[in-house]
Amino acid sequence: MPPLVETWQYGDPGRPYVPEPPQHAAHQAYDAKELLYGGAAGGGKTEFLIAAAVFLALRIPGSASIIFRRTFPDLKRTIIPRMLAKIPKTVATYHHTDHTWTFKNGSTIELAYLRKETDVLNYQGAEYQLIIFDELTQFTEFQFDYMATRARAAGAVLALMQAAGVSSRIIGTTNPGGPGHHWVKARFVDPAPWGATFTVPPTKDQPKPRTRRFIPAKLADNPHMDPSYEDTLDAIPDPDLRRALRDGDWDVLQGVRFKQWRRALHVVDAGMIDLPLVDYPRIVAVDWGIDAPWCALWMGLLPDGLVYVYRELYQAGLTSEEQCRAILAAEAEGERAEGRPLPLIMDPAMWARQHTSGSEKPLDPDTPPPGSVAATYRRFFGPSMRKANNSRIDGWAAIDELLRVRRDGLPRLLVSELCPNLIRTLPALPRSTKRPEDVDTDAEDHAPDALRYGVMELAGGGKRRVTTTVTRRAAPPVTGSLASTAF
Ligand SMILES: Nc1ncnc2c1ncn2[C@@H]1O[C@H](COP(=O)(O)OP(=O)(O)OP(=O)(O)O)[C@@H](O)[C@H]1O
Ligand SMILES: [Mg+2]
Numbered sequence: 001m002p003p004l005v006e007t008w009q010y011g012d013p014g015r016p017y018v019p020e021p022p023q024h025a026a027h028q029a030y031d032a033k034e035l036l037y038g039g040a041a042g043g044g045k046t047e048f049l050i051a052a053a054v055f056l057a058l059r060i061p062g063s064a065s066i067i068f069r070r071t072f073p074d075l076k077r078t079i080i081p082r083m084l085a086k087i088p089k090t091v092a093t094y095h096h097t098d099h100t101w102t103f104k105n106g107s108t109i110e111l112a113y114l115r116k117e118t119d120v121l122n123y124q125g126a127e128y129q130l131i132i133f134d135e136l137t138q139f140t141e142f143q144f145d146y147m148a149t150r151a152r153a154a155g156a157v158l159a160l161m162q163a164a165g166v167s168s169r170i171i172g173t174t175n176p177g178g179p180g181h182h183w184v185k186a187r188f189v190d191p192a193p194w195g196a197t198f199t200v201p202p203t204k205d206q207p208k209p210r211t212r213r214f215i216p217a218k219l220a221d222n223p224h225m226d227p228s229y230e231d232t233l234d235a236i237p238d239p240d241l242r243r244a245l246r247d248g249d250w251d252v253l254q255g256v257r258f259k260q261w262r263r264a265l266h267v268v269d270a271g272m273i274d275l276p277l278v279d280y281p282r283i284v285a286v287d288w289g290i291d292a293p294w295c296a297l298w299m300g301l302l303p304d305g306l307v308y309v310y311r312e313l314y315q316a317g318l319t320s321e322e323q324c325r326a327i328l329a330a331e332a333e334g335e336r337a338e339g340r341p342l343p344l345i346m347d348p349a350m351w352a353r354q355h356t357s358g359s360e361k362p363l364d365p366d367t368p369p370p371g372s373v374a375a376t377y378r379r380f381f382g383p384s385m386r387k388a389n390n391s392r393i394d395g396w397a398a399i400d401e402l403l404r405v406r407r408d409g410l411p412r413l414l415v416s417e418l419c420p421n422l423i424r425t426l427p428a429l430p431r432s433t434k435r436p437e438d439v440d441t442d443a444e445d446h447a448p449d450a451l452r453y454g455v456m457e458l459a460g461g462g463k464r465r466v467t468t469t470v471t472r473r474a475a476p477p478v479t480g481s482l483a484s485t486a487f
Helices: 021-028 045-059 072-086 117-123 141-148 157-163 183-189 229-234 239-247 320-330 373-381 392-403 422-426 446-458 477-487
Strands: 034-039 064-069 092-097 102-104 108-113 130-132 168-174 212-217 282-287 294-302 306-315 344-346 385-387 414-417
Touching: 021 034, 021 045, 021 212, 021 373, 034 183, 045 064, 045 072, 045 102, 045 108, 045 117, 064 072, 072 092, 092 157, 108 212, 117 141, 117 282, 130 141, 157 239, 168 183, 183 212, 212 392, 229 414, 229 422, 282 320, 282 446, 294 320, 294 422, 306 320, 306 422, 306 446, 320 373, 373 385, 392 414, 392 446, 414 422, 422 446
Parallel strands: 034 168, 034 212, 064 108, 064 130, 130 168, 282 344, 306 414, 344 385
Antiparallel strands: 092 102, 102 108, 282 294, 294 306
């Protein structure tokens, strides 16, 4: 095979693009119709794919390439400014309206996004010699498979490609993680030794499977990256996601979600935190259930950003009224009183109407519609209740951050031994097989869901943080005293 154009002057003769060895291998891997170049964050994936598209455009006059990101803001943040900075106007022009580069030799590079799964159908009948998905795990396998059928050449372009020793191909670049982690891993990472081109046995759906290859990208492969970037990756609180992104490890995003949980660190004796809890912002976080258990967790935000879960109720089969009575019965005298707010942060599903009464939608989103579970709660608790921020991935990430042990040797989440179901189910919760940053929603997740609602409110940037009118006493940092007494 004749050598490819491997240096591209980017418009800045002082800093030409010279591929690092794995990028070089990926540029040359024409024996694979489908290529995945993936792994660690910052490994040089986006740099490679832009160069791959530009090489083909320069090399094969009249050729067409397309680069996908999942959303337009993604393109706007990454690909578009980088291409504008690197491709001189003397080589190609960028048309903002249709996001297309037109090269002087007639080649084009389109930039596109696929918001809905079926948006690929817009490409019916299209023909590209190079199709690229940046951050492939953000896409579905259907989208990838559909577009793969569009990777082909004909006529003069095909003749030029044959003469140059290159062929049409589809390239994905990605980090592990994301909603498509499992299909991408199963398709590219698991079947064969890394770096080798392979084919899988034909099936009814795919009688002629295309050749595939996975080239791993590591941060260490990219000497151009700012060395402090590794520190940024080291600060990711979920240890498995950290390994996945820092080391390009595809295997760690399996098994349980909260591996950093340690009973000896995160569980404390009921009497250990000897503080007047009413002085601190407190909430009751509620996950709804009738047939499945319902869970209420009492939580306080103590100095040093320490979240303390101090009581739990966990039971199936209670009506809404019985749940409210159980909450009130569990509380100590004076725990909830005038001037001592103890708001309920509740599963947004509790606002769903059970019996529609045809009344108008309340103006305040926290006002429960008549007939809803929340309306029953309101009879008991008045207006001091609100919908939890239900952003799942952010909520789990906030729990990761609290579980992390800080320099003082302590985490920022402590659970009283009086919460046996949270202590039992949080460490057992499996990762989702659909989206590794999430948990498996078929698992027993009621106490962790309640914890997530509470944590988002107290520490994770819930829509509205708890505001209290209580005067806080000047208290010594809790973690300081715990460090000497507890551990
Ligand atoms: N061969 C190279 N020559 C010069 N600079 C490079 C090269 N490869 C990568 N870089 C630079 O290294 C940095 C990281 O590269 P890039 O953005 O391509 O990594 P990435 O793997 O796409 O990262 P992410 O995982 O964050 O998407 C960028 O500033 C890029 O310009
Ligand atoms: Mg990138």
